[in-house]
Amino acid sequence: MLTGIYIKSVLNNNFKQVFDYCLQIDKIPNNKLNDFGKKLEVAMKVLVPIKRVIDYNVKVRVKPDNSNVDLTNVKMAINPFCEIAVEEAVRLKEAGIATEIVAVSIGDKSCQEQLRTALALGADRAIQIDTDQNLDSINVAKLLQKVVEEEQPQLVLLGKQAIDSDNNQTGQMLGALTGMPQGTFASIVKVEGDKVNVTREVDGGLQTVALNLPAIVTTDLRLNEPRYASLPNIMKAKRKPLAVKAAGDFGIDLSPRTTLIKVTPPAERQAGIIVESIDELVEKLKNEAKVI
Amino acid sequence: MSILVIAEHDNASLKADTLKTVAAASAIGGDIHVLVAGANCAAAAADAAKAAGVSKVLVADNAAYENQLAENVSLLITELAGDYGHILANASTTGKNFMPRVAALLDVAQISEIIAVESADTFVRPIYAGNAIATVQSLDATKVITVRATGFDAVETNGSAEVVALSNATDAGTSSFVGAELTVSERPDLGAASVVISGGRGMQNGENFHLLDGIADKLGAAIGASRAAVDAGFVANDMQVGQTGKIVAPDLYIAVGISGAIQHLAGMKDSKVIVAINKDAEAPIFQVADYGIVADLFDALPELESKL
Ligand SMILES: Cc1cc2nc3c(=O)[nH]c(=O)nc-3n(C[C@H](O)[C@H](O)[C@H](O)COP(=O)(O)OP(=O)(O)OC[C@H]3O[C@@H](n4cnc5c(N)ncnc54)[C@H](O)[C@@H]3O)c2cc1C
Ligand SMILES: Cc1cc2nc3c(=O)[nH]c(=O)nc-3n(C[C@H](O)[C@H](O)[C@H](O)COP(=O)(O)OP(=O)(O)OC[C@H]3O[C@@H](n4cnc5c(N)ncnc54)[C@H](O)[C@@H]3O)c2cc1C
Numbered sequence: 001m002l003t004g005i006y007i008k009s010v011l012n013n014n015f016k017q018v019f020d021y022c023l024q025i026d027k028i029p030n031n032k033l034n035d036f037g038k039k040l041e042v043a044m045k046v047l048v049p050i051k052r053v054i055d056y057n058v059k060v061r062v063k064p065d066n067s068n069v070d071l072t073n074v075k076m077a078i079n080p081f082c083e084i085a086v087e088e089a090v091r092l093k094e095a096g097i098a099t100e101i102v103a104v105s106i107g108d109k110s111c112q113e114q115l116r117t118a119l120a121l122g123a124d125r126a127i128q129i130d131t132d133q134n135l136d137s138i139n140v141a142k143l144l145q146k147v148v149e150e151e152q153p154q155l156v157l158l159g160k161q162a163i164d165s166d167n168n169q170t171g172q173m174l175g176a177l178t179g180m181p182q183g184t185f186a187s188i189v190k191v192e193g194d195k196v197n198v199t200r201e202v203d204g205g206l207q208t209v210a211l212n213l214p215a216i217v218t219t220d221l222r223l224n225e226p227r228y229a230s231l232p233n234i235m236k237a238k239r240k241p242l243a244v245k246a247a248g249d250f251g252i253d254l255s256p257r258t259t260l261i262k263v264t265p266p267a268e269r270q271a272g273i274i275v276e277s278i279d280e281l282v283e284k285l286k287n288e289a290k291v292i
Numbered sequence: 293m294s295i296l297v298i299a300e301h302d303n304a305s306l307k308a309d310t311l312k313t314v315a316a317a318s319a320i321g322g323d324i325h326v327l328v329a330g331a332n333c334a335a336a337a338a339d340a341a342k343a344a345g346v347s348k349v350l351v352a353d354n355a356a357y358e359n360q361l362a363e364n365v366s367l368l369i370t371e372l373a374g375d376y377g378h379i380l381a382n383a384s385t386t387g388k389n390f391m392p393r394v395a396a397l398l399d400v401a402q403i404s405e406i407i408a409v410e411s412a413d414t415f416v417r418p419i420y421a422g423n424a425i426a427t428v429q430s431l432d433a434t435k436v437i438t439v440r441a442t443g444f445d446a447v448e449t450n451g452s453a454e455v456v457a458l459s460n461a462t463d464a465g466t467s468s469f470v471g472a473e474l475t476v477s478e479r480p481d482l483g484a485a486s487v488v489i490s491g492g493r494g495m496q497n498g499e500n501f502h503l504l505d506g507i508a509d510k511l512g513a514a515i516g517a518s519r520a521a522v523d524a525g526f527v528a529n530d531m532q533v534g535q536t537g538k539i540v541a542p543d544l545y546i547a548v549g550i551s552g553a554i555q556h557l558a559g560m561k562d563s564k565v566i567v568a569i570n571k572d573a574e575a576p577i578f579q580v581a582d583y584g585i586v587a588d589l590f591d592a593l594p595e596l597e598s599k600l
Contacts, residue, residue: 059423061423138396166421170392172388201385201529205472205475207471210467257431258429259428259431261427266422266424279599
């Protein structure tokens, strides 16, 4: 896309625009200017932070001592919203817009499993930031900020929320820490020149914003439908690079900002009754429940 | 220290959920101020001044805040934050958009979607799609909190707070508003309605959703949907009820052709009375329904409409 502007400008013989454009590229760190024959080609790197969470089909149980939820032997998976983020990145690459996809996950060794899933879906390489701590979103965002500084992506695609903590924070926090604009709850992402247009699912309907790149996008359910990884791609993913870095090496204070006092099961609903007819239903709603 | 509540509004009027967030602020206790950030938003500010328990309404009336862009609003709130111990906003798509930015700029955690206040630093919030309820204590000096509307009852609107104009005009210059397609409906908002009737995949297509109209008219209900119905394109995304859609807790929730997946239940199981209409007696929705009827919805809906 950026190359497109260049070519068009040359055709128009609009050197001023080419010049301005080069200045702009200069500001984009980590760009790749190819050898003269191929002229300019801006590398659009996409960073996709992914989280390992409980599988969405599993109904979680609270531990008897109310200290937390019980995750022993529970099936884990890539957070569904993160999977959508990986898929979107892969589609951007297939469309010739993205040039490299880096997946990153913060967690213990087991999250490598989800990173391999991302690699099988089409990410080029992966980074695991190793920690046993259950980090607050602000600390996750601070670690991701360091990765952004190192990798200089043009786009960071995250899930809008992790389905375990249901926090819905990390992408926005990363936006604030890096100064990048954000398009949250995205259902359409269109990269156009040095901007990305994001259509957002908001309470009243849809809203579209234009963001300067580099930018943050968080995914909503209807952005795309993720593909299944093929067996050959799963095999290939095993050989793709996966770097491991210790969270402690980033020089960030990761001390907890919250204390989990207790976790309790929600109030159970009393089992109701099956009514035999619409007449009976209407009668109960009027006279027993008194809601109509 | 004082509490700052960020008003949600469309410049012309205050969103009713803000009154519930003020209620959460009252539960924390302290002097309550409300920030109205918008453009030509005097009417919304006047609404906010009526919220009971609010002593001051701060109005930042500037083009930069017209569409509540997170980049700009978060900078504004951060400029004001020094005076406050708590900053609260609705856990709506607007509040969820800018509040984590505020938290990060202040270098604090955010406590998301609280449903109860235990004390000035301890809050209750659902996690895992509502299958567990966490009590979380914040260790930060400034508490940045989003409030789930279903957890609190709106405060009265008999107050008369002082209205103070601010001159802040921060524009981050990194984002701009392109457009919006908002659903216009005569019906009450999903979040505010005392009756909600929702359709699922069992409705088969968008046309059939009109079978719900007559019933909704008679009951003054809002119409909702399951994710399956939204994904299939039967109805618009803003109608989705659930873990990742809207959370509702009306007096009466009627689920039609909805199986009752945990993600859907997360959005409606705090309703006072739940009715399920489903042709499959084994559907999990019956486990949470107060009144279930095992029937084909294409028979049941017209009959229900005629008998109300
Ligand atoms: C019971 C309980 C209650 C909690 N309450 C709070 C609370 O109120 N406030 C709070 O700040 N923390 C809380 N936490 C901690 C919280 O679960 C962790 O902070 C969480 O791991 C951080 O990410 P998130 O789930 O909040 O991300 P979200 O903001 O919900 O996730 C959005 C996206 O961020 C990215 N992301 C998130 N985590 C990672 C990761 N580890 N690696 C890579 N990418 C990632 C993914 O793209 C994900 O889709 C609580 C934890 C527990 C167990
Ligand atoms: C990350 C994630 C987030 C999600 N978030 C949400 C969310 O926020 N909200 C949500 O709703 N879902 C959500 N889901 C999806 C959820 O898991 C279910 O897939 C969805 O709720 C199913 O919708 P449904 O009940 O309409 O469809 P189905 O499960 O297909 O159920 C259709 C029901 O209709 C009944 N039926 C069919 N025909 C008739 C008839 N003629 N008369 C009567 N009954 C009939 C059937 O018996 C069946 O029970 C999420 C999923 C994931 C992975």
